[in-house]
Amino acid sequence: MRRRNRACEECHRLKIKCDVGSALLGGACERCNRNNLECVPAAPRLQRDRINELETLVQELRSALRDQSSSTTPSRSPGGLVEGHSHSVLSILDARIPLSKQQDLVRLFAHHAGSAWPVVCLPMDLDRIRAKCPMLLLSVLTCSVTHEAQGTDLDVHDELVRETMHILGDEVIGKGQRSLELVQALLVATFWNKVARRGQQASCYQLIQLAADMAIDLGIAGPSLRPSAASYFSQLKDATSLGARRTWLACFVAVSTSSISTRRPHTVTWNGYHHLCLEYLEDQGEPSDILLCQIVRITQLIQEISNHLGLCQLENYVDVNDHGTFATIKTLKNKVDAWAAQIPISIASSQTLIVWHHVAMIHIHELVLHTPTNKASFAAPFIPGRIPVKDFPKPPSITPPLKQALIAIVQHCHAVISTAAEMDPALILSLPSMCFAPNILYALFVLVTAMAAATDPANTYGQCLPKECFRIEECVLKLRIVTASIKALDPMMSCFTTRFFDATGWLEEWYNDYIAILRRYETNLTIQN
Numbered sequence: 162m163r164r165r166n167r168a169c170e171e172c173h174r175l176k177i178k179c180d181v182g183s184a185l186l187g188g189a190c191e192r193c194n195r196n197n198l199e200c201v202p203a204a205p206r207l208q209r210d211r212i213n214e215l216e217t218l219v220q221e222l223r224s225a226l227r228d229q230s231s232s233t234t235p236s237r238s239p240g241g242l243v244e245g246h247s248h249s250v251l252s253i254l255d256a257r258i259p260l261s262k263q264q265d266l267v268r269l270f271a272h273h274a275g276s277a278w279p280v281v282c283l284p285m286d287l288d289r290i291r292a293k294c295p296m297l298l299l300s301v302l303t304c305s306v307t308h309e310a311q312g313t314d315l316d317v318h319d320e321l322v323r324e325t326m327h328i329l330g331d332e333v334i335g336k337g338q339r340s341l342e343l344v345q346a347l348l349v350a351t352f353w354n355k356v357a358r359r360g361q362q363a364s365c366y367q368l369i370q371l372a373a374d375m376a377i378d379l380g381i382a383g384p385s386l387r388p389s390a391a392s393y394f395s396q397l398k399d400a401t402s403l404g405a406r407r408t409w410l411a412c413f414v415a416v417s418t419s420s421i422s423t424r425r426p427h428t429v430t431w432n433g434y435h436h437l438c439l440e441y442l443e444d445q446g447e448p449s450d451i452l453l454c455q456i457v458r459i460t461q462l463i464q465e466i467s468n469h470l471g472l473c474q475l476e477n478y479v480d481v482n483d484h485g486t487f488a489t490i491k492t493l494k495n496k497v498d499a500w501a502a503q504i505p506i507s508i509a510s511s512q513t514l515i516v517w518h519h520v521a522m523i524h525i526h527e528l529v530l531h532t533p534t535n536k537a538s539f540a541a542p543f544i545p546g547r548i549p550v551k552d553f554p555k556p557p558s559i560t561p562p563l564k565q566a567l568i569a570i571v572q573h574c575h576a577v578i579s580t581a582a583e584m585d586p587a588l589i590l591s592l593p594s595m596c597f598a599p600n601i602l603y604a605l606f607v608l609v610t611a612m613a614a615a616t617d618p619a620n621t622y623g624q625c626l627p628k629e630c631f632r633i634e635e636c637v638l639k640l641r642i643v644t645a646s647i648k649a650l651d652p653m654m655s656c657f658t659t660r661f662f663d664a665t666g667w668l669e670e671w672y673n674d675y676i677a678i679l680r681r682y683e684t685n686l687t688i689q690n
Contacts, residue, residue: 169193173203177316192314197259250295253324257317258302263287266302266310273591274305277513278352278456279449280411281345282404293342296332299325300346304353307590308655315653319357325350326362339375339395341408347372348411352593354657365595366423369415373429376412381405383434403445406438410457417464418596421524422603424473424540431461452508458500459517466493466524478533481554487562490525497521512584513592519576520600523607526570529563530554530610541599543606544664545671553614556621564625571611571630577604582639586646590658598661605640605668608633612672616679637669 169190172179179190189200254263264287275283283301284290290298302311303325308318329350332338347368354365376382378392380400388396397405416429439457442450469489471477479486501518508514527539535549556563581589581601589597612633615626644662651659 167202169200170203171198171200196257196313196317197262198256247295250299250328251291253328254295254299254302254321257313257321258311260287262312263298263302266306267298269310270301270305273587274353276449276452277588277591278593279447279453280348280352280407280414282407282447282449294345296328297342297346297349299328300349304350304355305591307651308653309651315358315655318655319359322355322357323362329368330363333371333375337391339378339392341379341381341397341405344372344376344379344381344408344412347375348408348415351415352595354595355655356657366419369412369419370428373412373416376409379405381409382412382429383409383432383437385432385434386429403442403447406441407446407450407453410435410438410442410453414457414460415595417460420473421463421467422541422596422599424475424537426473427464427467431464435461451505452511452513455500455504455508455511455514456517459497459514459521462493462497462500463517463521463524465496466521469493470525470528472524472527472536472539475536478531478536479528481528481531481566482556482560482563486528487566490528490566493525494522497525512580512588513597515580516577516597516600519573519580520604522573523570523577523604526566526573527607529566529570530607530614538610539607541603542664543599543602543668545667548606548610548613548671550613551617553617553620553622555617555619559621559624567611567615567622567626571608571626574604574608574611575632575636577601578608578636578639582643584643586643586650589643589647589662590650590656592658594657594661598658601640602661602665602668605636605665608636609668609672613675618682633672637665637672640665641669 168179171193172190177192179192181188181190192198193200258266267283267285267287267290270283271285275281281297281301283297284293303321308315311318311321313321329343329347332343333347351365351368351372354368356362377386378388378395380388380396399405413429413431413435417427419425420427435457439454443454446454467473470493471479481487497518501514504511504514530539530553532549532552532554535552538547538549538552540547559567578601592598608631611622611626612628612631614620615622615631616628617623640662644659644665647659647662648654654660654663
């Protein structure tokens with residue numbers, strides 16, 4: 162391998178080393194050859210300056226012509242991107258991912274992320290996608306796959322992430338565009354959220370709000386949520402189409418999941434129109450909508466659990482020992498069990514739905530760890546610093562319902578972790594990083610928190626939860642094995658799912674330190690006695 166005297170245009174633009182391989186590459190550098198790009202030596206500096214001047218002049222002339230024609234021709238339409246900008250989006254994508262690879266990634270999305278979390282139905286015909294929804298294509302190919310699957314360098318992958326977020330922001334905020342395609346592109350960037358290694362991009366929580374607000378402005382949210390006055394002329398003509406209804410339900414899943422994770426009040430609560438959309442999808446939808454409808458149903462149940470138990474009302478304390486509280490818990494458990502019983506046979510064994518079933522049960526029983534002052538600790542991020550080490554409920558006695566709830570929360574935490582450990586790593590990476598991986602972290606966090614509460618010498622929880630019942634070493638070992646398998650598919654951790662699973666090691670380290678302190682305390686107590 163040898164260094165060129167002058168870098169090629171692509172390497173010069175990225176400001177990276179330009180290495181020419183063997184003569185078999187025909188004089189192309191290794192990076193251009195690997196990415197199927199034309200390798201053209203960069204022009205000398207003075208020539209580049211002249212080229213830049215000419216390109217600027219051409220751009221100014223194009224802008225003048227566009228401004229001149231804008232008085233008679235609309236620059237954009239409510240249905241999609243402006244034609245010129247659509248070409249720009251495709252140019253950005255084509256410069257980094259060859260067309261043949263784009264087709265492969267579309268198939269990969271359909272068979273993996275699109276089937277595991279079917280919030281968007283993408284046609285298999287690449288030409289049709291490029292013509293009808295280029296922004297959605299960019300979002301899918303950037304966010305839903307690892308950079309290894311893209312076949313790009315990490316620098317190029319990061320550049321794609323930055324460009325995608327920039328274009329989304331420019332279209333939604335800068336230009337005020339509204340379209341069903343943009344809502345779907347925002348949802349994809351939300352569920353499979355990515356952040357480049359350098360620079361700041363919008364968080365998934367900001368993207369969720371943009372998607373939900375735009376959906377309402379397009380008129381696909383039903384009659385009870387009225388669009389803003391400024392969006393009157395941007396509403397869809399067919400706001401009740403299958404795609405529109407599916408997109409609105411996906412918005413509900415995103416908003417509701419964000420609410421329970423951050424423990425903030427719901428901004429889009431379940432209403433009659435959601436139910437109509439759900440029934441329509443179950444009756445008229447695609448085969449993949451069967452799974453989506455069940456995801457929507459359990460999400461709605463978790464929202465109901467949150468509302469009844471005040472999980473997102475941090476100022477309201479619900480006493481777990483109150484007789485009425487246990488009656489509410491029993492009612493909610495029955496509803497979750499009823500949901501599990503009605504899942505269609507074709508997807509009854511879905512590991513994704515099994516995880517959500519047990520997560521819902523953890524939310525129901527989380528009250529056994531609440532005090533008036535520690536409820537905010539059960540919000541993301543689920544890191545050791547948020548474990549309420551001393552702020553635990555300490556009832557003078559354990560009632561039978563409380564004992565059952567304590568045992569249940571440990572069992573459901575184990576079930577979440579065990580199910581995740583049995584899943585195909587490729588499936589885990591296909592599931593949305595915004596909600597699946599955080600749920601696994603949440604289960605481990607609650608398990609460690611329950612263990613800390615039960616091992617507090619002044620607490621009565623240890624009477625029914627001995628240290629051995631938590632099996633935390635076994636759980637972290639399972640997660641360590643899963644994390645290693647995921648890293649093998651995503652070694653550079655370009656997906657947040659990989660990073661979230663890797664973060665389970667932080668709770669493992671905290672647990673090991675805590676156990677060491679606890680053993681020293683028990684040893685000293687034995688010596689004193």
